[in-house]
Amino acid sequence: MLNEDSRTPHPPLPELTPETYINRELSLIDFQRRVLELAKDESIPLLERVKFLAIVGNNIDEFFMVRVPGYIQKVKLGIVRTRPDGIPPQTLMQMIHKEISDLIQQQRETMSRLFTLLKQENIAILSFSDLDADERRAVREYFKTEVFPILTPLAVDHARPFPFISNLSLNLGVHLERYSEENDEIETEFARIKVPVQDSLPRLVSLNQVLTRYGADPIDGHKFLWIEDIIIDSLDVLFPGMTIAEAFPFRVLRNSDIDYEMEQEDDEILDVAAIIEHGVRERRFGFVARVSVPNTISERMLTHLLNGLEVREETGVYLIDGHLGSANLFELAAVDRPDLKYPAYVPRYPDAFQPDGNIFESIRRQDILVHHPYDSFTPVEEFFKQAAHDPDVVAIKATLYRVGKNSPIVQQLMEARDNDKQVTVLVELKARFDEENNLEWARQMEAKGVHVLYGVEELPVKTHAKVSLVVRREGAGIRRYVHLGTGNYNASTARLYTDLGLLTCNPELADDASRLFNRLTGYGPETHYNRLLVAPEYLTNTLIALIDNEIEAARAGKDAGLVFKMNQLEEDVMIQKLYEASQAGVQIDLIVRGICCLRPGLPGISENIRLRSIVGRFLEHSRIYYFQNAPLEQQFLLGSADLMRRNLYNRVEVVFPIFDQRLREKLLRLLATSLRDNTNTWELRADGKYYRLQPDNATVNSQEIFTRRSFGLLMPNQDNE
Structure with a gap:
C-alpha cells in the first residue's frame, strides 16, 4: 500500500x-442517443436494431421513474441549490423536457424507417385499415372472447372521481355521447379503460394466431396488431347505447424510487424486509412524473386527463408521434427470424477448467480470470454447485445483488444447506427494481435454513460487492476459495454484460474476504483489510x-x-x-x-x-x-x-x-x-x-x-x- x-x-x-463539469442527467440522455445510433446503424441486423429502439424506450421510462422525480420535488420546494454544473432544478427540468422530446422524435423517425424495412421482410404491425372483412371479424371474436372479459371501464362523473392510474400503465380515455330527452341535448361522458398488457395480454397481438383460432385464413409472415387498437375498434361492445365521440391512449410514469433514508428516520422500523415489501407495494402510488399522449390528442381530452391526474407543469407532458410505450417493441424484436438477428454466440469454456473436473483443483493450480460473456458463466455456477455437494466443503458465504428470476446459484445455495453445510447469504433487498425478486429468493432460502442477512446495520448503505467464499477441509487444515467479480451472480445478464471474475485461493484475499463477511454479518466498524479495497x-x-x-x-x-x-x-x-x-x-x-x-x-x-x-x-x-x-x-x-x-x-x-x-x-x-x-x-x-x-x-x-x-x-x- x-x-x-x-x-x-x-x-x-x-x-x-x-x-x-457536465450535468449528470444531460449526460445520461446523451447515452440514450448513443444507444439510438445503434438502431440507425445499417450494419446491425434489423431485429437487433428494433431491440435497441426498445432499450431506449425502457431507459427513458426508468429515467422518469428514478431521476426526474427528485427534481420535481426540488422545484416544488423552491430549492435552487445546484451541482457544479450550475443548472438550477427549474431550468434543468425545462432542458430535460426539450432534450427528451428531441430524443423521442428521433426515435420515432427511426422506428418509422425500421417498420418500412420490416415490411419488406414480411414483418409488420398493421392497422385496421389493412384488414379485410374476414380478418376484422376474427379480430372482433378475439376481442369478445379473450379481451372483453378482462376489461373494466370506469366512468367518471359527479359521483365517481377520476380513478387512480398506476405506474407504467397504458390506458384509454374515452369521451362518450348520448341523447338526453329530458334536456333535449347531447350529453358527454368520460370513461377510462386500463389496457391489460403488463400481466394479462401481449401488447402486440399476433394476427396469425388470432386468425387460426377464430376461423379465418392464415396469412404469410409475422403480422401484429396493437392491443389498444383492437380495444378501440370494439368500444361499442363496452358501451352499448352510447356513441363513441373519441378515444385516445395515455400512459403514466410515477416516482418509483423507494426512499430508504426517509424510512431510517423511523426508529420503530427494524425489519428491513418489511420496509422493502412496503416500499414495493407503495411504488405504484408515487406522484406522476410523466404523462405520454399521442400528438393527435384533442385539446378537450388532454385537458380532462391532466386535470384528473393533477399534472400542472407542461414539462411533465410528452406528445408522442405514434403508439405509446416503445419498450414493448421487445416483443417485436423476439420474432423468430434468426437471419435478422446477430449470429448465435456460444461462450467458450475457459481452458483453465476441465468441463468435468474438480474446480477447486483448477483454482489451486493458478488464479483464474474469466471475461464474460466471452468466457462461459458455467464455471462460476459450477463453483457453487461443487461447493454445495463436495463433502469437504463446510461453509459457503455470498453476496447477492441482482440474481434474476431463475437462479441456478441460489438453487445451489439451498442444496448446500440440504447437505448440512453452513450457508450465509447477504441478499441486497435495496437493488432497485429487483427488490421483490430478491425478497422472494431470500424467503425461500430462509425456509431452507440458510442464514440470510439483508445488509449492514446502516440501512441506507447498499451492499453492491460481488464476493463469494467457500471454506473447504484439506489435509490437516482448511483452505478458502474466493470468487470476486465486477458483475452480478446472474446467469442471464452474464450472457449480455461484459464483466470480469477472479477465482482464487490466495490466502491474503481469502483472509480479507473472511474479514469482509464478518463485518457484514456482525459488528466490526474498525475492520481492516490487507489487500481488498x-x-x-x-x-x-x-x-x-x-x-x-x-x-x-x-x-x-x-x-x-x-x-x-x-x-x-x-x-x-x-x-x-x-x-x-x-x-x-x-x-x-x-x-x-x-x-x-x-x-x-x-x-x-x-x-x-x-x-x-x-x-x-x-x-x-x-x-x-x-x-x-x-x-x-x-x-x-x-x-x-x-x-x-x-x-x-x-x-x-x-x-x-x-x-x-x-x-x-x-x-x-x-x-x-x-x-x-x-x-x-x-x-x-x-x-x-x-x-x-x-x-x-x-x-x-x-x-x-x-x-x-x-x-x-x-x-x-x-x-x-
Whole structure:
C-alpha cells in the first residue's frame, strides 16, 4: 500500500465549474442517443436494431421513474441549490423536457424507417385499415372472447372521481355521447379503460394466431396488431347505447424510487424486509412524473386527463408521434427470424477448467480470470454447485445483488444447506427494481435454513460487492476459495454484460474476504483489510493515493499514465484528481460507457485526458483501474465500484488487485483492444458532445475480437491466451 503520509503537498484541487463539469442527467440522455445510433446503424441486423429502439424506450421510462422525480420535488420546494454544473432544478427540468422530446422524435423517425424495412421482410404491425372483412371479424371474436372479459371501464362523473392510474400503465380515455330527452341535448361522458398488457395480454397481438383460432385464413409472415387498437375498434361492445365521440391512449410514469433514508428516520422500523415489501407495494402510488399522449390528442381530452391526474407543469407532458410505450417493441424484436438477428454466440469454456473436473483443483493450480460473456458463466455456477455437494466443503458465504428470476446459484445455495453445510447469504433487498425478486429468493432460502442477512446495520448503505467464499477441509487444515467479480451472480445478464471474475485461493484475499463477511454479518466498524479495497471505508483514499503517485511520477519526469474503464463517472473529488493529474502531465485514457460529468480536452485543464464510450451488442459493465507506476500488485484493480458518489460513499463495494503477472498481461490486452475500437466507440470532446469514431483503414470491433479471443489482441511477444 502506498504511504499517503509520504506524499509531497499539492496545490488545491481544481475547482469544478459549469465549464468543467457536465450535468449528470444531460449526460445520461446523451447515452440514450448513443444507444439510438445503434438502431440507425445499417450494419446491425434489423431485429437487433428494433431491440435497441426498445432499450431506449425502457431507459427513458426508468429515467422518469428514478431521476426526474427528485427534481420535481426540488422545484416544488423552491430549492435552487445546484451541482457544479450550475443548472438550477427549474431550468434543468425545462432542458430535460426539450432534450427528451428531441430524443423521442428521433426515435420515432427511426422506428418509422425500421417498420418500412420490416415490411419488406414480411414483418409488420398493421392497422385496421389493412384488414379485410374476414380478418376484422376474427379480430372482433378475439376481442369478445379473450379481451372483453378482462376489461373494466370506469366512468367518471359527479359521483365517481377520476380513478387512480398506476405506474407504467397504458390506458384509454374515452369521451362518450348520448341523447338526453329530458334536456333535449347531447350529453358527454368520460370513461377510462386500463389496457391489460403488463400481466394479462401481449401488447402486440399476433394476427396469425388470432386468425387460426377464430376461423379465418392464415396469412404469410409475422403480422401484429396493437392491443389498444383492437380495444378501440370494439368500444361499442363496452358501451352499448352510447356513441363513441373519441378515444385516445395515455400512459403514466410515477416516482418509483423507494426512499430508504426517509424510512431510517423511523426508529420503530427494524425489519428491513418489511420496509422493502412496503416500499414495493407503495411504488405504484408515487406522484406522476410523466404523462405520454399521442400528438393527435384533442385539446378537450388532454385537458380532462391532466386535470384528473393533477399534472400542472407542461414539462411533465410528452406528445408522442405514434403508439405509446416503445419498450414493448421487445416483443417485436423476439420474432423468430434468426437471419435478422446477430449470429448465435456460444461462450467458450475457459481452458483453465476441465468441463468435468474438480474446480477447486483448477483454482489451486493458478488464479483464474474469466471475461464474460466471452468466457462461459458455467464455471462460476459450477463453483457453487461443487461447493454445495463436495463433502469437504463446510461453509459457503455470498453476496447477492441482482440474481434474476431463475437462479441456478441460489438453487445451489439451498442444496448446500440440504447437505448440512453452513450457508450465509447477504441478499441486497435495496437493488432497485429487483427488490421483490430478491425478497422472494431470500424467503425461500430462509425456509431452507440458510442464514440470510439483508445488509449492514446502516440501512441506507447498499451492499453492491460481488464476493463469494467457500471454506473447504484439506489435509490437516482448511483452505478458502474466493470468487470476486465486477458483475452480478446472474446467469442471464452474464450472457449480455461484459464483466470480469477472479477465482482464487490466495490466502491474503481469502483472509480479507473472511474479514469482509464478518463485518457484514456482525459488528466490526474498525475492520481492516490487507489487500481488498472496501467502500465506503477505504476505497476512495487508496484511489486518490494511487492517482497522486502517478502525479508525482509525471512531475519527476517519468512516463505516467492511467487507464480507467467503468460504467459511470460523476464523483467530484475523483474528477478533480483526474484534472490535477492531467495538468501534471499524466496521460489518461478513460472508457466510460454511460454518465460522464468530466469534460476532456480543455486546454490547461484536461488536455491530457482522452475519453471514450463503447456501446455495442454487449453492455460494457466491467470496472478496471490501471495505474502505470503503482507497485505491480496494485497496477490493476477490478471491482464492483464506479467512480460515483453512491459507489464510493453509500455502498459496500469491493475492488480487488490482480497478483498474477500472466493475468495482468491479459488485462493490458483487454484495455489496449478496447482503446483501439473504432466501430462501437464514441469520443467525448471539449465541447461536451460525443462523436462516433469512423474506421480509417483497419476496422477494429473490440467486442467482435473478444468473441474470438477472450482478452483481445495479442501484445508483442505474446502468442497465446
